[in-house]
Amino acid sequence: MTDETGGHARIRRFLDEHAPASPCLVIDxxxxxxxxxxxxxxxxxxxxxxxxxxxxxxxxxxxxxxxxxxxxxxxxxxxxxxxxxxxxxxxxxxxxxxxxxxxxxxxxxxxxxxxxxxxxxxxxxxxxxxxxxxxxxxxxxxxxxxxxxxxxxxxxxxxxxxxxxxxxxxxxxxxxxxxxxxxxxxxxxxxxxxxxxxxxxxxxxxxxxxxxxxxxxxxxxxxxxxxxxxxxxxxxxxxxxxxxxxxxxxxxxxxxxxxxxxxxxxxxxGDAGLLQTEVVLVADRGPADGRRWVYLDVGRYNGLAEAEGEAITYRIASPDKDGPPGPVILAGPTCDGDDIIYQRNVYHLPTDLGPGDRLHILNAGAYTASYSSVGFNGFPPLPTHCIDHRTDTGLRGSV
Structure with missing residues (x-):
């Protein structure tokens, strides 16, 4: 899934040029x-x-x-x-x-x-x-x-x-x-x-x-x-x-x-933000469900609180892999059984997706960093970087 709006294109250029640590939120x-x-x-x-x-x-x-x-x-x-x-x-x-x-x-x-x-x-x-x-x-x-x-x-x-x-x-x-x-x-x-x-x-x-x-x-x-x-x-x-x-x-x-x-x-x-996350690991739990579990370095406690109940369903893009898509369950990195992002809503991501590959959670500028915990399970709050092409595209962060 892709999005070619000007804001997302500017954010992607920033991410490619500066490679900030993952996960992070970038606001255009x-x-x-x-x-x-x-x-x-x-x-x-x-x-x-x-x-x-x-x-x-x-x-x-x-x-x-x-x-x-x-x-x-x-x-x-x-x-x-x-x-x-x-x-x-x-x-x-x-x-x-x-x-x-x-x-x-x-x-x-x-x-x-x-x-x-x-x-x-x-x-x-x-x-x-x-x-x-x-x-x-x-x-x-x-x-x-x-x-x-x-x-x-x-x-x-x-x-x-x-x-x-x-x-x-x-x-x-x-x-x-x-x-x-x-x-x-x-x-x-x-x-x-x-x-x-x-x-x-x-x-x-x-x-x-x-x-x-x-x-x-x-x-x-x-x-x-x-x-x-x-x-x-x-x-x-x-x-x-x-x-x-x-x-x-x-x-x-x-x-x-x-x-x-x-x-x-x-x-x-909301539409001004892109949340970049990395895949931590992918697990196949057997034939009962038929879906891979894809674990991300962002979850319910460090940026995706609005995924609770799966009411807010973000659009997700895969900039690193473009293989044939397959169904997945998305979950966060913590040792909490509630830290599941999407299970009822079925997302399809490339079957060749693996650890270290990036995912872009689109239109994530609202209620992500501001809902992030102060450090549940030792995971830090979601950092925010704001970019403004009228001035510069340097790394300007606020945590």
Whole structure:
């Protein structure tokens, strides 16, 4: 399986010229630029807050800060990273609803003035530690069919959201708007409709009670390219715009169309990355299954956490061998029985594949290095190298 996009070609040249140790993730910054510009051009009036958790490489954050992006942050560490890379404090939104009061205090002391909540206790902590800040309330959505859903961990009912945003005003905070998330790697452009409808109901109820919300945060969920077919960006833009017009249009001037906020992560960095791995060994376990076991130097704990449940199925290329393909089971290098990458989904790789041969896991820029463990079984975290053909192609790494 091959991919001849410009970003992958540039990454392959870098790998051939510099031969970094395996495994490693390489990010093409020009692809990051292109994806951000595509979103900004499609939603020129929206606030685009990059979800730092998708890939926190300083080079990625710095590039997006210079491009005018805001940032969705979830911890003091992400706040500090964004500010160190030139982001303006007011461009940061603390979107994690699960946070210590000390973390709120730190973010506020650094200039962060927007927070998201979904519970009274957290709201009261924000009021005490970040007085006068703007608050979004996250509502809970039912399973929207995303490949990686949130399973009810975040959000509250619309009725609770009304009470919390009313209480926010009483506590001296500014009720900014409603937020929701349709789950990561969302393949249905219509999946945002239910959340927009709920948000419109909350907004209308608050407007009737005298509290006007001016924004709507529809989260992330825009997909990267894996083995599944994904709709084009224009389909998402059209479906979301139509839904907002339909649900918010009849409200009138006092509670009309809100300012739109998006939190893209995977869409911006996913297709910008290529993960290079080496074959450790190949084992034939007998005729019962008929598949070879191919063990890689990367697995669930040092870069491929999203292979859990085999929901995210990466495209894989073999640059070293091109013999006839045969079915394989792919597994990682650790002494953990769960460190199996793909068994239910059958991949076919060259039958002459052997130890030391490289494999390229394509479109792996999101949730790979950032999910990597600190050293499970003694295997180090996945190193990241960022390349930018506008400056140089030298080895620029961030771990």
């Amino acid at each position: 910054l020009e692809t990051v630029r292109d994806r951000y510009r595509a979103l900004a051009g499609s939603w020129p009036e929206a606030d685009l807050l990059y979800a730092v958790k998708a890939n926190p490489a300083p080079e990625v954050v710095g590039l997006l800060a210079r491009s005018g992006a805001g940032f969705d942050v979830a911890s003091p560490g992400e706040v500090a990273l964004c500010l160190a890379e030139g982001a303006r404090p007011e461009s940061l939104s603390y979107g994690n609803t699960i946070k210590k009061r000390a973390d709120i205090e730190y973010a506020h002391s650094m200039g962060v003035r927007t927070f998201t909540t979904d519970s009274l206790q957290d709201l009261e902590n924000i009021a005490a530690a970040a007085p006068g800040s703007s608050v979004f309330c996250r509502i809970l959505l039912e399973d929207t069919g995303a490949l990686t859903p949130f399973r009810g961990k975040f959000g509250c009912s619309p009725e609770t959201a009304v009470r919390l945003l009313q209480r926010a005003a009483e506590l001296g905070l500014r009720a900014g708007g409603v937020s929701f998330h349709v789950g990561s790697q969302q393949l249905d452009p219509r999946a945002w409709d239910a959340g927009i409808a709920e948000a419109a109901t909350v907004t209308a109820k608050l407007a009737a009670a005298g509290t006007v919300l001016d924004a709507l945060n529809i989260g992330g969920g825009l997909p990267g390219r894996y083995t599944q077919r994904t709709p084009p960006l224009r389909d998402y833009v059209a479906a979301i715009a139509e839904s907002i017009d339909r649900h918010f249009g009849p409200m009138g001037a006092d509670a009309g169309t809100p300012r739109l906020v998006l939190e893209p992560g995977r869409f911006i960095v």
